[in-house]
Amino acid sequence: MGKNKLKRFEENLKFTTLFQPNISYPPPDDALKGNWNTSYFKNNNPIVLELGCGRGEYTIELAKKFPDKNFIGIDWKGARLWRGAKTAFEENMLNAAFLRIQILNCYAFFARGEVDEIWITFPVPHMGKTEERKRMTSPRLINLYRSFMRPGSIINLKTDNRPLFDYTLDIIHSENLKLLIKEEDVHQNRVDDEILAIKTTYENIWLKEGAKICFVRFEI
DSSP: OOHHHHHHHHHHTTOTTEEOOOOOSSOOOOTTTTTIIIIIIOSOOOEEEEETOTTOHHHHHHHHHOTTSEEEEEESOHHHHHHHHHHHHHTTOTTEEEEESOGGGGGGTSOTTOEEEEEEESOOOOOSTTOGGGSTTSHHHHHHHHTTEEEEEEEEEEESOHHHHHHHHHHHHHTTOEEEEEESOHHHHOTTOTTTTOOOHHHHHHHHTTOOOEEEEEEO
16 A cells, blocks of 8 residues: 555544544444434534545535535545545535445435435446446435435436436436436536536546536436
């Protein structure tokens, strides 16, 4: 393991903005489940998750734009979470936090109806024939999200992978979900949308390579 990663792991321990629970399997309900607003954020504002947040760029920027909402970035890779957690800690951001867990374990950390919105930004597509269960917008994972989201909650998917975008549209149709926005080229057709204008590090790389960024928003 590189020295840079070890340094980040050590520094992560100091951030009050990062939660790294020791998990047994299957994970028991965490003390924060159902208590994020009362125990951590100290308000009753809506909670928004960024799943597979990586460096937390969307979590941080959304938290800055919407001080009346609480944002939690979730990822399993601590060296990536370091960047977002460090920014939130050093800038004393009271509405941004990060959680180091695998997404499938979210049910142990969020109670039914506790989450209002989800962002999925540039996930691994998992478009192989045997990989559907791993796709972030598969029926399996949508059912997981339902277990801790309130009825009528919103899911946002931003991706450079057109097959995943098309797959998600098919799922929205087959599951009788409500499609709110469908955009095949965000940076061409929605240049005035300040939320979709937020760019991750990898998004900037893909844009330089000529990729089109797709976006879909739907209600579950």
